[in-house]
Amino acid sequence: MSKTLFDKVWDTHVVRKVENGPDVVFIDRHLVHEVTSPVAFLGLRNRGIGVKYPKKTFATADHNTPTINQHLPVKDPLSANQLKALEDNAKEFGILHWGLGHKKNGVVHVVGPENGIVLPGATIVCGDSHTSTHGAFGAIAFGIGTSEVEMVLASQCIMQPKPKKIQINVNGKLGKGVTPKDVALFIIAQLTTSGGTGYFAEYTGDVFDDMTMEGRMTVCNLSIEMGARGGMIAPDEKTFEYIKGREFTPKGKDWDKAMKYWKTLKTDEDATFDKVINFDAADIEPMITYGTNPGMGIGISQSVPKAKNAMEQEDTFNKSLDYMNFSEDDKMIGKKIDYVFLGSCTNGRIEDFRAFASIVKGRKKANHVTAWLVPGSHIVEDMIKEEGILDILNNAGFELRQPGCSACLAMNDDKVPAGKYSISTSNRNFEGRQGPGSRTLLASPLVAAAAAVTGKITDPRELI
Amino acid sequence: MAYDKFIILKSTAFPLPIENVDTDQIIPARFLKATERKGFGDNLFRDWRYDSDGDQKSNFVLNNPKYSGKILVGGKNFGSGSSREHAAWAVYDFGFRCVISSFFADIFKNNCLNVGVLPVQVSEEFAKKVFDAIEIDPKTEIEVNLEEQKVILLATGETDTFDINGYKKENMLNGFDDIDYLQNINDEIKAFAETRPF
Numbered sequence: 001m002s003k004t005l006f007d008k009v010w011d012t013h014v015v016r017k018v019e020n021g022p023d024v025v026f027i028d029r030h031l032v033h034e035v036t037s038p039v040a041f042l043g044l045r046n047r048g049i050g051v052k053y054p055k056k057t058f059a060t061a062d063h064n065t066p067t068i069n070q071h072l073p074v075k076d077p078l079s080a081n082q083l084k085a086l087e088d089n090a091k092e093f094g095i096l097h098w099g100l101g102h103k104k105n106g107v108v109h110v111v112g113p114e115n116g117i118v119l120p121g122a123t124i125v126c127g128d129s130h131t132s133t134h135g136a137f138g139a140i141a142f143g144i145g146t147s148e149v150e151m152v153l154a155s156q157c158i159m160q161p162k163p164k165k166i167q168i169n170v171n172g173k174l175g176k177g178v179t180p181k182d183v184a185l186f187i188i189a190q191l192t193t194s195g196g197t198g199y200f201a202e203y204t205g206d207v208f209d210d211m212t213m214e215g216r217m218t219v220c221n222l223s224i225e226m227g228a229r230g231g232m233i234a235p236d237e238k239t240f241e242y243i244k245g246r247e248f249t250p251k252g253k254d255w256d257k258a259m260k261y262w263k264t265l266k267t268d269e270d271a272t273f274d275k276v277i278n279f280d281a282a283d284i285e286p287m288i289t290y291g292t293n294p295g296m297g298i299g300i301s302q303s304v305p306k307a308k309n310a311m312e313q314e315d316t317f318n319k320s321l322d323y324m325n326f327s328e329d330d331k332m333i334g335k336k337i338d339y340v341f342l343g344s345c346t347n348g349r350i351e352d353f354r355a356f357a358s359i360v361k362g363r364k365k366a367n368h369v370t371a372w373l374v375p376g377s378h379i380v381e382d383m384i385k386e387e388g389i390l391d392i393l394n395n396a397g398f399e400l401r402q403p404g405c406s407a408c409l410a411m412n413d414d415k416v417p418a419g420k421y422s423i424s425t426s427n428r429n430f431e432g433r434q435g436p437g438s439r440t441l442l443a444s445p446l447v448a449a450a451a452a453v454t455g456k457i458t459d460p461r462e463l464i
Numbered sequence: 465m466a467y468d469k470f471i472i473l474k475s476t477a478f479p480l481p482i483e484n485v486d487t488d489q490i491i492p493a494r495f496l497k498a499t500e501r502k503g504f505g506d507n508l509f510r511d512w513r514y515d516s517d518g519d520q521k522s523n524f525v526l527n528n529p530k531y532s533g534k535i536l537v538g539g540k541n542f543g544s545g546s547s548r549e550h551a552a553w554a555v556y557d558f559g560f561r562c563v564i565s566s567f568f569a570d571i572f573k574n575n576c577l578n579v580g581v582l583p584v585q586v587s588e589e590f591a592k593k594v595f596d597a598i599e600i601d602p603k604t605e606i607e608v609n610l611e612e613q614k615v616i617l618l619a620t621g622e623t624d625t626f627d628i629n630g631y632k633k634e635n636m637l638n639g640f641d642d643i644d645y646l647q648n649i650n651d652e653i654k655a656f657a658e659t660r661p662f
């Protein structure tokens with residue numbers, strides 16, 4: 001029978017099917033961080049059981065970590081306590097742990113791929129919804145809750161019904177200044193934040209074929225923002241090139257064997273999806289959000305829609321605009337910006353820093369703008385330095401911080417004050433996401449860079 | 465960890481007719497720093513419930529003394545965004561045993577089922593009837609019958625049905641969880657693990 005890429009990977013991981021119930025799915029890789037794991041470890045202790053496959057489990061600290069002075073003790077006692085709990089739990093249960101200060105430390109979804117923990121055809125989970133990132137490698141990867149973290153620690157399995165499948169096809173060539181982030185924000189704006197619920201996506205078409213691995217990660221990362229559990233892209237030469245030689249990638253004979261299998265990982269020609277959606281690359285321009293969910297995005301040259309044309313109910317839509325202090329028909333271009341955040345598991349990779357630098361090069365940061373430039377990992381940080389990007393940033397008046405989730409969810413000190421506007425390359429613009437009362441506009445690193453040097457929303461195409 | 469059995473719940477309800485309520489609103493990130501599952505109910509909808517001085521916002525539904533009960537009725541696409549199970553814990557810890565909505569975000573729904581909160585997905589028309597009934601009488605009672613997979617507005621007898629997969633239903637009726645199940649098939653999992661290449 002013909003199968004989609006998703007079917008192929010899912011079906012080879014089903015341990016058993018429960019009658020009238022979910023599948024028991026075996027998990028190859030379990031990523032763990034400090035926020036969603038302590039209660040799971042506590043649960044194991046209360047049940048008197050251990051971690052079944054500690055070698056398939058990898059822990060890194062990221063959500064709570066400060067992005068300056070990481071060599072000093074963490075000031076916030078609650079954050080320090082969570083970081084310590086992760087360290088202790090990892091030690092007690094024999095799990096590899098890249099804590100604060102470790103040279104491999106960074107945002108969980110950045111360090112996973114960087115170190116070859118993420119492989120094509122694998123099943124990967126983490127107590128974090130952006131686990132969908134790893135679908136870029138042709139893996140099935142999705143976020144889980146803490147009860148499920150405990151479940152995977154205890155059994156290396158998860159119990160889930162098989163989701164439906166949606167194919168999202170984007171053909172053509174992207175225009176100048178249009179990045180993978182814009183493609184994703186465009187798709188979410190078309191489908192809304194619930195349009196993908198119940199589905200697992202496969203991205204196909206020229207646009208994804210042409211994309212770098214970093215770009216594919218950005219797109220897959222944002223799958224959850226349209227409600228889909230995850231999204232994946234069939235592995236190709238670029239994928240194999242990327243993973244080859246990394247720390248946990250199979251080597252020698254194991255590599256050859258794995259390659260044979262990985263090359264079979266594509267959707268069969270006559271396989272069917274539950275839903276198919278087609279977009280044209282030419283319709284996508286640099287995007288920006290104006291509201292309080294990632295689906296409220298428009299092309300940067302457009303104006304805030306009228307309530308009657310919005311996807312939301314009128315009350316919900318108006319509440320959102322009130323929060324942002326925007327009005328119907330407002331032009332986005334020219335609005336003043338107070339903060340710029342470059343980073344997160346969406347746009348905290350080397351390619352994102354290259355893009356940001358390409359615009360700020362030879363220009364100066366706007367005086368009133370506070371910019372947080374936060375690499376996704378130490379490995380990214382090192383590349384920024386080696387490639388000379390740091391000099392470009394410094395010359396333009398920017399500083400580089402240390403890796404972590406930072407202002408993506410503002411659990412550390414990187415909080416945008418109430419009422420201030422922030423252009424963020426992260427993934428969520430929910431009320432208060434970047435600090436209580438903060439107002440977030442999601443956009444690409446290019447749009448963020450253009451705002452950082454002009455102090456207002458600016459079409460990056462004018463600065464390229 | 466097992467939770468209380470869920471069989472039939474008869475209760476009044478709190479109405480929250482807003483769409484796309486995300487888990488950052490249900491429990492903001494700054495309250496995720498605990499290492500135990502305790503006290504999350506105090507911070508349920510923190511920034512909608514309290515102002516920056518910590519005073520209650522009187523216009524928010526959870527602060528309105530008219531409303532009470534173990535059922536929360538939410539707008540469409542309830543629980544979107546972050547996968548934090550803390551959101552379901554906060555809902556549970558506040559005293560809710562059931563959330564009714566015309567549409568749930570996936571992970572939130574799953575998390576609810578894992579912690580003993582029943583997500584009841586009804587039709588849009590029925591959701592509207594529920595909101596209307598509460599508006600007319602904040603003390604109106606709703607019955608949620610898991611065995612029969614039915615929600616009933618007791619004042620009028622209007623009823624809707626809801627889906628739940630048979631396995632999860634058994635778990636909720638008995639207060640079991642998945643780990644109990646998986647522990648029993650340990651050997652089968654072990655044999656499977658040995659076939660995995662990496």
Ligand code: SF4
Binds near residue numbers: 130404426
């Ligand atoms: S960067 Fe943001 S979205 Fe990504 S893992 Fe960290 S908090 Fe979650």
